[in-house]
Amino acid sequence: MAVKKFEPNMYESSWRKRWEEEDVYNVDNPINATKKKYYCLDMFPYPSGEGLHVGHWRGYVLSDVWARYKMAQGYNVLHPMGWDNFGLPAENDAIRKEIHPKISTAHNINNMKRQLKEIGCVYDWSKELNTTDPGYYKWTQFLFLKMFEQGLAYQELQTVNWCNHCKVVLANEEVEGGKCERCGGTDIERREINQWMLKITQYADRLSTDLDKLDWPEKVKDMQRNWIGKSVGANVKFKVKCPDQSIEDLVVYTTRPETLFGVSFIVIAPEHKIIEKIVLGSKQNEVNDYIRKTHLLSNVERQMNKDKSGVFTGNYAVNPINGRTIPIWIANYVLKDYGTGAIMAVPAHDERDFCYAAKYNLPIIEVIEAKNVERDDAGILKEAYTGEGKIVNSDYLNGLDIVSARKIVIKKLEEMGCGESKVNFKMRDWIFARQRYWGEPIPIIHCEHCGVVPVPYDQLPVELPDVESYQPTDDGSSPLARIEEFVNTTCPKCGKLAKRETDTMPQWAGSCWYFLRYPDVKNCESFASKDKLRKWLPVDMYVGGIEHAVLHLLYARFWTKVFYDLKLVEFDEPFVRLFNQGMITRDSHRCKKCNRYVYDNEIDLTIPKEERVCQTCGEKLEINCIKMSKSKGNVVSPDELVNQYGTDALRISELFVGDPSLDAEWSDKGIKGAYKLLNRYWKFLLEESEKKVETSSDRAKIAVNELIKDVTCRIESFKFNTAIAAFMQFINEAEKMSGEYSQKELDNIVKLFGPIAPHFAEEIWINHFGNKEHVFNMKYPIYEDGVGDNRLLKFPVSINGKTKFFVYVEQGATQSQVEDIVKSDDSYIKYLQGNEVVKIIFVPNRQINYVLK
Numbered sequence: 094m095a096v097k098k099f100e101p102n103m104y105e106s107s108w109r110k111r112w113e114e115e116d117v118y119n120v121d122n123p124i125n126a127t128k129k130k131y132y133c134l135d136m137f138p139y140p141s142g143e144g145l146h147v148g149h150w151r152g153y154v155l156s157d158v159w160a161r162y163k164m165a166q167g168y169n170v171l172h173p174m175g176w177d178n179f180g181l182p183a184e185n186d187a188i189r190k191e192i193h194p195k196i197s198t199a200h201n202i203n204n205m206k207r208q209l210k211e212i213g214c215v216y217d218w219s220k221e222l223n224t225t226d227p228g229y230y231k232w233t234q235f236l237f238l239k240m241f242e243q244g245l246a247y248q249e250l251q252t253v254n255w256c257n258h259c260k261v262v263l264a265n266e267e268v269e270g271g272k273c274e275r276c277g278g279t280d281i282e283r284r285e286i287n288q289w290m291l292k293i294t295q296y297a298d299r300l301s302t303d304l305d306k307l308d309w310p311e312k313v314k315d316m317q318r319n320w321i322g323k324s325v326g327a328n329v330k331f332k333v334k335c336p337d338q339s340i341e342d343l344v345v346y347t348t349r350p351e352t353l354f355g356v357s358f359i360v361i362a363p364e365h366k367i368i369e370k371i372v373l374g375s376k377q378n379e380v381n382d383y384i385r386k387t388h389l390l391s392n393v394e395r396q397m398n399k400d401k402s403g404v405f406t407g408n409y410a411v412n413p414i415n416g417r418t419i420p421i422w423i424a425n426y427v428l429k430d431y432g433t434g435a436i437m438a439v440p441a442h443d444e445r446d447f448c449y450a451a452k453y454n455l456p457i458i459e460v461i462e463a464k465n466v467e468r469d470d471a472g473i474l475k476e477a478y479t480g481e482g483k484i485v486n487s488d489y490l491n492g493l494d495i496v497s498a499r500k501i502v503i504k505k506l507e508e509m510g511c512g513e514s515k516v517n518f519k520m521r522d523w524i525f526a527r528q529r530y531w532g533e534p535i536p537i538i539h540c541e542h543c544g545v546v547p548v549p550y551d552q553l554p555v556e557l558p559d560v561e562s563y564q565p566t567d568d569g570s571s572p573l574a575r576i577e578e579f580v581n582t583t584c585p586k587c588g589k590l591a592k593r594e595t596d597t598m599p600q601w602a603g604s605c606w607y608f609l610r611y612p613d614v615k616n617c618e619s620f621a622s623k624d625k626l627r628k629w630l631p632v633d634m635y636v637g638g639i640e641h642a643v644l645h646l647l648y649a650r651f652w653t654k655v656f657y658d659l660k661l662v663e664f665d666e667p668f669v670r671l672f673n674q675g676m677i678t679r680d681s682h683r684c685k686k687c688n689r690y691v692y693d694n695e696i697d698l699t700i701p702k703e704e705r706v707c708q709t710c711g712e713k714l715e716i717n718c719i720k721m722s723k724s725k726g727n728v729v730s731p732d733e734l735v736n737q738y739g740t741d742a743l744r745i746s747e748l749f750v751g752d753p754s755l756d757a758e759w760s761d762k763g764i765k766g767a768y769k770l771l772n773r774y775w776k777f778l779l780e781e782s783e784k785k786v787e788t789s790s791d792r793a794k795i796a797v798n799e800l801i802k803d804v805t806c807r808i809e810s811f812k813f814n815t816a817i818a819a820f821m822q823f824i825n826e827a828e829k830m831s832g833e834y835s836q837k838e839l840d841n842i843v844k845l846f847g848p849i850a851p852h853f854a855e856e857i858w859i860n861h862f863g864n865k866e867h868v869f870n871m872k873y874p875i876y877e878d879g880v881g882d883n884r885l886l887k888f889p890v891s892i893n894g895k896t897k898f899f900v901y902v903e904q905g906a907t908q909s910q911v912e913d914i915v916k917s918d919d920s921y922i923k924y925l926q927g928n929e930v931v932k933i934i935f936v937p938n939r940q941i942n943y944v945l946k
């Protein structure tokens with residue numbers, strides 16, 4: 094019986110067309126009304142002009158398999174897509190090509206949308222959104238004003254990182270080793286400007302502790318915890334007598350108050366205000382010199398600086414716990430913005446303090462008994478001891494452990510009015526402004542009489558005006574500052590002439606709340622209706638790369654918490670579950686001499702790696718397997734692969750390339766294997782169906798039932814690669830049992846394919862099996878206990894310890910019975926015939942293992 098040939102290109106695009114026409118993925122479609130909701134979200138893409146490569150595909154395929162699997166479980170799945178369209182890349186790109194960002198990004202979106210549609214995802218395009226659409230950023234501005242009203246948005250003079258090449262202030266995370274990460278090399282200059290800030294620090298504690306309630310990878314939670322940097326300790330007050338005889342309080346922050354008896358000096362940051370008052374006259378010149386020198390260094394250099402230089406102020410402070418006087422030093426290893434900008438140095442138990450004490454010959458007082466350590470002849474530690482131990486040399490604390498001593502010291506300090514427990518955070522407030530064109534205008538008006546006035550809500554959006562030159566200005570102000578019609582306005586309070594804020598919001602703004610908008614994208618009355626928010630949020634599954642582990646995810650959590658406090662939303666965490674997909678890597682070729690990456694079309698990939706040379710200069714190429722990226726010349730485009738093998742084959746090879754959570758090296762062989770696999774199933778399913786078998790054999794029932802179990806539990810645990818492996822293994826057994834499958838078993842196999850190869854499953858389901866309903870609206874098959882003859886077992890046959898195939902044997906079968914069945918199996922010829930068997934290990938009802946010579 095000849096069945097129709099497997100030709101995916103004959104049906105894949107027409108299925109996509111039909112799904113779109115029928116609007117099957119629209120969650121508001123009445124057929125979905127009674128189902129439970131499930132919100133599956135991909136991280137917001139930025140529409141770059143480069144188009145998608147197979148590395149991008151992976152993330153989209155992974156989340157689509159999950160979304161389709163949830164649909165097959167009976168959920169109404171919202172899987173939306175949109176464009177994070179503002180920001181520097183779009184702006185720089187547009188400047189380079191001399192096209193207005195509006196036009197170039199629209200072009201990019203069209204291209205990317207076409208490419209995304211080829212993946213066959215269940216995106217509900219009726220919910221598409223774009224952050225540069227005034228109907229969207231109206232609400233970004235609205236939410237900004239809500240924060241402004243709460244005092245969470247404020248202006249402050251900031252020393253900023255300025256890149257003279259990009260003409261832009263950089264966030265700290267955009268600075269790498271003192272250089273601009275955007276243009277990859279310009280030295281950063283420090284400038285003072287008045288910046289809009291968001292007070293994320295007010296939420297630091299909740300952002301840190303609420304991580305505990307999230308079903309996120311531990312790694313990401315740790316990265317956020319470290320970023321927030323919650324530190325529990327105490328502030329301790331030391332008295333200082335100034336040269337003018339007045340007494341000043343010098344407050345230090347310490348996480349180790351139990352070491353207070355071991356303090357041998359104090360160190361303050363060179364910027365500390367108290368310096369003006371406490372330095373002795375004789376030391377003044379030396380101190381001034383030192384401070385001038387540190388100011389020449391950037392913050393980055395100061396932190397990298399291994400040399401613990403410093404200067405003595407000539408003055409002393411009094412330790413409140415024992416009245417001892419200790420010298421006060423100034424050194425740049427103490428940061429001005431952390432804690433109180435002053436520390437109590439305990440060289441015996443802190444490495445930095447130890448180095449400093451060693452260098453300047455300051456005393457080292459051991460207060461935690463150090464065991465098994467090196468000491469000099471006088472018994473002094475040779476390095477800082479940071480471990481556990483009993484307290485020593487500390488009067489009434491002696492003999493206590495660290496934790497109890499800490500409690501006692503804090504209590505004592507509080508009684509004396511000399512200190513208190515204190516929590517600090519490393520995280521700083523968020524600079525929320527850019528002096529650039531392509532962003533949401535900050536909806537603020539500056540009035541000479543009334544000061545900073547918010548634009549009234551009914552005047553939103555403040556639209557981004559069209560400009561002729563969107564190039565940044567040399568003096569650092571936004572290009573908007575040049576447009577008089579935009580800048581000049583009247584004050585909403587007093588009606589007099591006033592000026593608009595010309596800074597725009599940073600790249601991150603639009604993605605801080607987009608997940609709230611998707612369910613209700615067209616709402617003009619509010620950023621989203623209460624009903625829709627209640628129905629759809631929070632997001633059940635968020636899928637994206639680990640590169641967003643900190644900033645985007647932290648910012649989105651922060652905004653959500655603010656809106657929760659304002660009763661704008663009813664949940665305080667936006668993403669219940671998070672999945673980070675690994676990246677696709679591939680060999681990149683680089684010529685050191687020409688200092689450039691060499692593209693595939695300039696290399697003969699069939700010759701061995703060691704022999705590949707640069708065509709321009711003949712130099713041997715440096716080959717590294719790194720993240721796929723256009724700039725590294727190692728991308729593989731999906732377009733040709735889809736043309737040749739079809740979307741489903743590419744989907745399967747993306748899934749099979751490795752554990753979804755880990756990086757994986759791309760191999761062009763994968764797609765051939767995937768195509769073959771689909772081809773085999775195609776033939777098998779169509780041929781078996783034509784046989785019209787009434788009831789399946791027991792072993793066929795068991796085999797399909799086992800496949801259901803393997804595939805579902807592997808999808809559940811996000812191990813999609815092993816789910817594909819289950820399909821591969823099954824077909825080997827299945828072909829041997831030809832003629833034993835009824836339609837019911839075949840139907841289940843097709844349904845299992847639904848989330849993975851949706852076009853393939855739909856084509857067979859409807860056009861060959863004659864069903865009317867879409868396959869993705871069918872319930873996913875469920876593993877059943879006690880299928881088939883209860884006495885029949887699916888029995889693994891191993892060769893040298895590795896399972897190679899399965900046979901079906903009766904419960905309790907003896908070794909010789911099993912051996913006979915193995916001999917009669919088709920796979921016997923392939924694996925065993927003609928080989929010398931040294932030993933057979935048989936475990937009744939479990940397995941048989943042939944050890945070959």
Ligand code: ANZ
Pocket residue numbers: 324325346347348349352426427428429430431432433434435436437438439442443517
């Ligand atoms: C005494 C002490 C003894 C300390 C000891 C450590 C070990 P985290 O966990 O990072 O919060 N410190 C405080 N403010 C600082 C500043 N502005 N710049 C540099 N260092 C600062 O660490 C807090 C500890 O770092 C504090 O505890 C303080 O040194 C130092 F055996 O105080 B400790």
Ligand code: ZN
Pocket residue numbers: 540541542543544584585586587588589591
């Ligand atoms: Zn006014």
